[in-house]
Amino acid sequence: MAENVDNAQKYSPFLLVIILIFFVLSLAALFIAVESLIEQADALNSYSFLLVGFFGLALSIYMLLQSRGKPMRVTLELPRVITTLECPKCDFKNVRDFQRDDYIFKETGSCQKCNETMKITAIYREAKKKES
Amino acid sequence: MLSPTIVALLFGGNDVIGWIVQIGFLAFFVIFMFYGQRFQMMVMLREVETHLTRLKLIRDDGRKKALDTIKEIGKPAGDPTERIDQFLEYIAIEPQNMDPSGIVWKLEHLLDVRDVRFKDEVKLMAPEADEAQINNLENTLEAAMALNMIYKVIRHFYLLGKKTLSLYVIMQIQMVLPLIMKQAEAYAQALRAFSLGQPIGDGAGALVAAKLMQGHKTREIARDVVAAEVPIDGRTAYVLKAKGPGGNVGKPGEGIKKLIEEKKGKISTIIMIDAALKLEGEKPGEVAEGVGAAIGGPGVEQFKIEDAILKNKIPVNAIIVKQDIGDAVSPMRKEIFDATDPVIERIKRLIMERTKKGDNIIIAGIGNTIGIGQ
Numbered sequence: 001m002a003e004n005v006d007n008a009q010k011y012s013p014f015l016l017v018i019i020l021i022f023f024v025l026s027l028a029a030l031f032i033a034v035e036s037l038i039e040q041a042d043a044l045n046s047y048s049f050l051l052v053g054f055f056g057l058a059l060s061i062y063m064l065l066q067s068r069g070k071p072m073r074v075t076l077e078l079p080r081v082i083t084t085l086e087c088p089k090c091d092f093k094n095v096r097d098f099q100r101d102d103y104i105f106k107e108t109g110s111c112q113k114c115n116e117t118m119k120i121t122a123i124y125r126e127a128k129k130k131e132s
Numbered sequence: 133m134l135s136p137t138i139v140a141l142l143f144g145g146n147d148v149i150g151w152i153v154q155i156g157f158l159a160f161f162v163i164f165m166f167y168g169q170r171f172q173m174m175v176m177l178r179e180v181e182t183h184l185t186r187l188k189l190i191r192d193d194g195r196k197k198a199l200d201t202i203k204e205i206g207k208p209a210g211d212p213t214e215r216i217d218q219f220l221e222y223i224a225i226e227p228q229n230m231d232p233s234g235i236v237w238k239l240e241h242l243l244d245v246r247d248v249r250f251k252d253e254v255k256l257m258a259p260e261a262d263e264a265q266i267n268n269l270e271n272t273l274e275a276a277m278a279l280n281m282i283y284k285v286i287r288h289f290y291l292l293g294k295k296t297l298s299l300y301v302i303m304q305i306q307m308v309l310p311l312i313m314k315q316a317e318a319y320a321q322a323l324r325a326f327s328l329g330q331p332i333g334d335g336a337g338a339l340v341a342a343k344l345m346q347g348h349k350t351r352e353i354a355r356d357v358v359a360a361e362v363p364i365d366g367r368t369a370y371v372l373k374a375k376g377p378g379g380n381v382g383k384p385g386e387g388i389k390k391l392i393e394e395k396k397g398k399i400s401t402i403i404m405i406d407a408a409l410k411l412e413g414e415k416p417g418e419v420a421e422g423v424g425a426a427i428g429g430p431g432v433e434q435f436k437i438e439d440a441i442l443k444n445k446i447p448v449n450a451i452i453v454k455q456d457i458g459d460a461v462s463p464m465r466k467e468i469f470d471a472t473d474p475v476i477e478r479i480k481r482l483i484m485e486r487t488k489k490g491d492n493i494i495i496a497g498i499g500n501t502i503g504i505g506q
Contacts, residue, residue, distance in 0.1 A: 079321075081463045103329065103377035103503045104339065104377075104505055105342060105504070106377070123463075124466045124469040125462070125463040125464060125465050127466045
């Protein structure tokens with residue numbers, strides 16, 4: 001059981017402009033690299049531009065993905081709380097989910113076996129395996 | 133073997149790109165030499181900002197939950213939003229401590245005034261709520277208040293850090309942020325538990341007392357404190373706890389003091405049971421024993437107990453149930469619930485070892501009794 005509260009994160013126009021410039025420059029570097037490779041001009045410069053272009057492209061895509069307007073979530077785990085009812089006469093036990101107004105030692109409901117008024121003997125949070 | 137092209141590419145050749153790479157490296161070092169601290173500060177500010185956004189969401193969610201609960205239980209005639217918002221900003225000014233003599237009574241008076249004022253406010257917000265529900269709603273609003281305060285303090289340091297651009301202002305808040313976030317999440321859980329009236333980990337002591345007083349007549353010995361006379365192995369145990377099942381800690385110090393006065397100081401021993409914070413690595417629900425007044429809070433009740441036992445030279449024993457801050461304010465864990473039976477065994481063993489037949493004993497179950505009757 002979990003409750004989420006959503007809130008959209010704001011875009012930063014400044015960051016978007018930087019990413020765009022970075023992206024355009026990377027594409028330009030790649031274009032120069034491909035052009036010089038086709039023309040078989042200076043090999044060192046071609047590979048350098050290719051490397052710079054790919055690196056810039058990867059970086060700008062990464063930055064764009066990171067800055068996406070992901071909704072921020074607050075997830076509060078709501079633990080399952082168990083109420084145990086016991087019959088004082090025949091010791092019959094009934095385990096159910098907690099309900100508002102339950103409290104330990106409250107007399108509530110009648111026993112399915114002997115019709116005696118049952119008493120809440122335990123209310124606790126269900127243990128999770130990962131909890132230490 | 134690396135080809136000359138790759139070597140030139142990585143370590144810089146005599147071409148334009150090589151020069152650019154070398155200038156880039158040089159610029160990188162120079163920039164970091166002068167602006168490194170500022171970059172570090174920006175990273176820290178960003179981290180604080182992220183946590184602050186989360187804190188705001190937790191705070192707003194808590195406020196909404198408190199508002200919904202008041203509307204659901206209290207059925208107010210008008211909209212209680214404005215009153216709740218005013219309540220969240222409520223302050224209590226501590227008494228002046230330049231002359232510490234008598235400060236306990238001044239603090240007690242202020243706490244009493246605060247408590248009465250809170251209850252009156254809640255009654256006005258939730259006219260249909262009964263006594264137990266008023267206590268639960270009061271606890272719910274106090275948790276919402278705590279969340280509001282945490283958010284505002286962190287926001288204060290964040291804005292102060294931004295304004296002064298002081299690394300040390302930002303650093304001190306950034307370093308404690310994980311602990312603060314843990315605390316805020318614990319309060320958020322507590323708020324839910326209070327709004328539903330579920331027993332919390334802090335109620336371990338109250339639960340032990342409630343188990344002991346089952347089937348015995350109870351009376352209100354002090355404000356919001358009930359006591360029962362319970363025979364245990366030929367001794368008379370006066371078991372007391374806060375009045376449940378509403379969220380309440382009562383005034384156990386006042387209760388113990390009155391019982392000692394009633395018995396004219398003829399009390400062989402006092403046994404106090406309370407929840408206590410565990411250290412990392414310790415298991416929740418671990419039981420430990422010792423001496424001293426096992427009671428938290430602002431210290432007024434502890435002072436009263438220590439004062440009363442000193443006058444009458446009464447030994448005081450403590451039994452604690454260990455848990456972390458999150459467990460203390462969230463719905464009671466099974467381990468903590470299960471720890472109450474070993475605690476009762478320890479109480480009986482202590483009574484057998486430390487008292488003789490016919491003695492009077494006080495057993496005080498300390499803690500918030502929300503969701504625990506008597």
